[in-house]
Amino acid sequence: MSTARRSLGAAGSVDTVVVGAGHSGLAMSRVLAAHGVEHLVLERGEVAHAWRHQRWDSLRLLTPNWQTRLPGQHYVGPDPDGYMTSAEVAAFIERYAKFIGAPVRTSTTVTSLRADDERYIVETDRGAWRCRAVVLAHGAHGVALVPELARRLPKSVRTLTAGEYRNAEDLDPGGVLVVGASATGLQLAEEIRRSGRSVTIAVGEHIRLPRLYRGRDIQWWLEAVGILDERFDQVEDLIRARRVPSPQLVGSPERRMLDLNALLALGVEVVGRLVGLDGNRLQFSGSLRNHCAMADLKLARLLERIDRWIEQHGASAIAPPERFGPTPVPAMPRLALDLARAPISTVLWATGFRADYSWLKVPVLDRRGRLRHDGGVIDSPGLYALGLSFMRRRKSSYIHGAEDDVRDLGTHLVEYLRQHKLRQPHPPARTTEHRTLPDALDLRPAAVRVH
Amino acid sequence: MNVSTIKVDNGVNVEALLGARAMLAEAPEGGRFQWRASCNWVRGTHSRSLVQGFYGLGAEQSHKQAFRFDVDHPQVFAAEDNGPTPVEYVAVALASCLTAGVAAVAQNRNIQLRSVEAIVEAGMDIQGILGVDSEVRNGFDGIKVTFRIDADATREEIAALVAQSQRRSAVFDILTNPTNVTVEVQ
Numbered sequence: 280m281s282t283a284r285r286s287l288g289a290a291g292s293v294d295t296v297v298v299g300a301g302h303s304g305l306a307m308s309r310v311l312a313a314h315g316v317e318h319l320v321l322e323r324g325e326v327a328h329a330w331r332h333q334r335w336d337s338l339r340l341l342t343p344n345w346q347t348r349l350p351g352q353h354y355v356g357p358d359p360d361g362y363m364t365s366a367e368v369a370a371f372i373e374r375y376a377k378f379i380g381a382p383v384r385t386s387t388t389v390t391s392l393r394a395d396d397e398r399y400i401v402e403t404d405r406g407a408w409r410c411r412a413v414v415l416a417h418g419a420h421g422v423a424l425v426p427e428l429a430r431r432l433p434k435s436v437r438t439l440t441a442g443e444y445r446n447a448e449d450l451d452p453g454g455v456l457v458v459g460a461s462a463t464g465l466q467l468a469e470e471i472r473r474s475g476r477s478v479t480i481a482v483g484e485h486i487r488l489p490r491l492y493r494g495r496d497i498q499w500w501l502e503a504v505g506i507l508d509e510r511f512d513q514v515e516d517l518i519r520a521r522r523v524p525s526p527q528l529v530g531s532p533e534r535r536m537l538d539l540n541a542l543l544a545l546g547v548e549v550v551g552r553l554v555g556l557d558g559n560r561l562q563f564s565g566s567l568r569n570h571c572a573m574a575d576l577k578l579a580r581l582l583e584r585i586d587r588w589i590e591q592h593g594a595s596a597i598a599p600p601e602r603f604g605p606t607p608v609p610a611m612p613r614l615a616l617d618l619a620r621a622p623i624s625t626v627l628w629a630t631g632f633r634a635d636y637s638w639l640k641v642p643v644l645d646r647r648g649r650l651r652h653d654g655g656v657i658d659s660p661g662l663y664a665l666g667l668s669f670m671r672r673r674k675s676s677y678i679h680g681a682e683d684d685v686r687d688l689g690t691h692l693v694e695y696l697r698q699h700k701l702r703q704p705h706p707p708a709r710t711t712e713h714r715t716l717p718d719a720l721d722l723r724p725a726a727v728r729v730h
Numbered sequence: 731m732n733v734s735t736i737k738v739d740n741g742v743n744v745e746a747l748l749g750a751r752a753m754l755a756e757a758p759e760g761g762r763f764q765w766r767a768s769c770n771w772v773r774g775t776h777s778r779s780l781v782q783g784f785y786g787l788g789a790e791q792s793h794k795q796a797f798r799f800d801v802d803h804p805q806v807f808a809a810e811d812n813g814p815t816p817v818e819y820v821a822v823a824l825a826s827c828l829t830a831g832v833a834a835v836a837q838n839r840n841i842q843l844r845s846v847e848a849i850v851e852a853g854m855d856i857q858g859i860l861g862v863d864s865e866v867r868n869g870f871d872g873i874k875v876t877f878r879i880d881a882d883a884t885r886e887e888i889a890a891l892v893a894q895s896q897r898r899s900a901v902f903d904i905l906t907n908p909t910n911v912t913v914e915v916q
Contacts, residue, residue, distance in 0.1 A: 551906070554907045554908060555907070555908040557908065562907075562908050564906045564907050565905065565906035565907070566896070566902070566903075566906045566907075569893055569896040569897065569902075572889070572893050573890075573893045573894075573897065576886060576889055576890050576893060579886060580886070580890075611872065646758075
């Protein structure tokens with residue numbers, strides 16, 4: 280069998296390959312099937328792999344259950360205002376894969392993507408596929424962004440990324456420095472502090488949000504006001520918008536608010552952005568006050584916008600406006616931490632991730648290694664991306680953000696395939712070989728067979 | 731009053747700045763600048779610095795004229811007070827950098843400024859520089875900047891101007907983050 284797979288070489292051919300069977304790759308599969316596009320979804324592990332293997336134990340979605348939806352499937356359980364655990368997200372996505380009958384090839388790791396005349400070659404550890412279009416739906420979290428100074432930290436300090444962290448019990452008993460103040464950094468700082476460890480959190484630019492505002496989940500307001508639907512081609516400064524860190528939120532059964540104020544109340548020490556390492560001394564920026572002031576101002580502007588929307592729409596039975604006190608920045612935040620003297624045994628990088636593009640052999644990266652794309656249409660005809668930060672809309676990186684993006688990009692892809700019919704028909708030998716292989720047969724989606 | 735017809739003019743050429751930003755996105759090497767000053771000792775703690783040439787946008791550049799700065803220490807330090815102290819120049823640099831930023835951001839946000847004043851208070855314990863107590867650092871132990879701004883804007887909009895100015899300020903960054911400094915003798 281494995282010999283047969285390997286002998287596929289460049290013989291396996293399909294119109295479109297989707298890389299990754301997470302929520303966005305599957306949503307795209309559904310759209311492609313609806314358009315009758317022959318395609319395959321290649322998955323290195325199993326469906327929803329990252330949700331099963333690369334999340335810390337206590338993680339829940341930042342979005343409420345009622346908002347967790349994919350084209351054709353939404354939450355139907357008893358707790359629409361709750362937040363799914365990773366296992367529940369994995370089950371939700373797996374149910375979706377079955378529901379749409381997605382042509383998923385599991386345990387198939389894509390090792391490279393290259394262009395070959397008018398087609399692309401997707402090489403995997405189980406043979407290669409020739410195709411005309413490829414959708415990169417492998418997720419934006421392949422590589423942890425860790426500052427360069429991490430390599431120079433003393434050996435006595437254990438470092439791990441948010442992707443490697445599972446729970447506080449796995450950590451050494453000593454103090455922990457959490458670097459980063461997005462949702463991840465705050466959630467981990469809180470959890471580790473509650474385990475009894477001393478925690479310091481290094482804070483740069485951040486987005487402060489209440490969990491509930493005027494009686495409703497903040498995500499309800501962001502959706503209703505239209506903020507989540509703001510488009511990439513309408514926002515004033517897209518580069519900046521794409522760099523905005525994820526908001527300080529936690530999905531908890533009690534729907535609590537998690538901000539720096541909450542961490543300070545738990546006894547977490549808040550310091551500025553980690554900016555240097557001089558010998559054993561970690562150095563923190565003196566800009567903490569301004570970063571907190573900016574977050575407080577942005578929060579106030581957002582709440583004013585929501586209040587205006589409520590006034591204009593005459594929404595009834597809504598709780599009165601609320602304002603949240605400013606972040607109580609310590610008078611003299613610590614500027615340095617001597618690792619030889621401070622009781623810090625762990626540094627936890629909650630500094631974000633980027634997509635892994637190391638396997639792309641098509642020149643589509645800019646000088647900083649970012650994908651060159653226009654709203655997910657990659658700068659190489661027939662290539663598409665999904666799930667990147669603010670890719671087409673502010674919600675693009677959320678599960679519910681996939682629906683509009685796959686509809687737009689699916690339409691674009693179908694049009695591309697229609698306009699770029701290969702000048703040469705497939706060599707008959709290859710087609711025959713492809714069709715006679717059982718592996719290649721069962722990957723045709725139902726929609727194709729019906730036609 | 732129809733606000734939209736009033737032309738905001740803070741004397742900042744925002745179009746040129748945004749144009750430069752767009753150009754540098756295409757040709758990032760043009761963004762490499764080098765700033766220079768030369769300093770000659772006069773006598774005692776009195777020195778005179780000159781600033782004229784700098785490098786940027788891929789070429790040698792020059793100010794319209796050479797600027798001269800006398801630097802000294804005050805009489806309470808048993809000096810002749812021929813000019814401000816070096817640390818006061820740092821206070822000047824921070825205040826002027828943030829003020830320029832406020833003007834640029836205000837122009838970009840269509841906010842007319844009428845007056846902007848920044849007061850800088852920088853604390854220091856001179857036991858550090860005198861070597862009395864090795865636990866005391868030489869430099870500032872904290873800097874406070876207080877802005878008084880009169881503008882066609884709400885209090886929150888003004889606070890946001892000042893916040894964004896800090897976010898984009900070179901001197902604010904120089905003072906809040908570490909910088910490698912190399913001093914050599916020829």
